[in-house]
Amino acid sequence: MLTIGLTGGIASGKSTVAAMFRDLHIPVIDADEIAHRVTAINGEAYKPIVETFGHDVLDANGAIDRRKLGAIVFDNEQKRKQLNAIVHPLVRKHMLQQKEQYAKQKEKAVVLDIPLLFESKLEHLVDRILVVYVDEQTQLHRLCERNGFSVEEARARMKAQMPLEEKRKKADAVIDNNGTIEETKRQLYACLVRWGVLGK
Template sequence: MIIGLTGSIASGKSTVSNMLKEYGFPIVDADLVARQVVEPGSETLQKIAEVFGKEILTENGELDRKKLGAIIFNNEEKRQLLNSIIHPAIRKEMLRQRDEHLANGEKTVIMDIPLLFESKLQHFVDKILVVSVSEDVQLQRLMERNQLTEEEAKARIQSQLPLSVKEQGADAVINNNGTIDETRKQLEQILNEWDVL
């Protein structure tokens, strides 16, 4: 079974991802893959340098995220161009890792994809697990974690699809408003219901 794990900023998805790791499930982490595909010498990084110029590379051949960010920040066309290079590479690598785990005999693979719904990647997975919190808790956690003002935190939360919408597309929802133990109990219950634990 392929389980898609998703949530929103400060919902506690990483906490649940770490719990799944402790149970021994292999995790395909979209954020990690996004960094891997632009490592020095990668085909994707070469393409980005061809399109945006060599100045987006640091002296040691790494992606200079600040310089690239400055180019695409106020330019929707260039941002879409960058996404058209990076997104297919990320998807391809995520599927490669997923298939490799399955080929190695794993019965269950977790695909940790923060923007699962936004990127319309539901077809990558068999079941969708959403880690959710109330808006108040999400706001508090984000302000504390990232040292943000209430306005800054709200702006970041609003840039994502609301958790209520993600919950509607989920096969199961973990309510992460409580303690770590409460979260773990919910996770175990879901994994048992899905017969993967």
């Protein structure tokens, strides 16, 4: 089974490319989704997060308010490291469990969608690394549009990650997602043909 690491920057288009993989019936394991699951009220990270960050990060229903927690951790590297130390080992554990399942099912390929693949030094978990790239202006614009962030909020999040220029240099393949969705899809298919995942 070929394990493909899908990464990029915040709002660079990973989920968009992940959907293209799913359309091809190639399974995708999504680190963000697992992080959301483990931080939900009944999740394994819920209690340690409340103990570390206090009840101020909860909403009226007692759930973790991601906007509030985001405002704290994207403004303070120390706090972000504390959150990462709680959430990341759990995300890794669940990703590896899911990957094992797909290996047992004899899937030809599986995708690990991990925004922080390089930052967390997880390159060893995958056979090939695909970076979804956009220029900084497009990234900022799409992030503000999608999340309703101010330019400041968006920049704080972008600054919490390795610059996309650096990530693209470390990739086995780069998809330029500045253009249309169709152009992105064509680049993905060409890459998968090169890697022997798709026939010509």
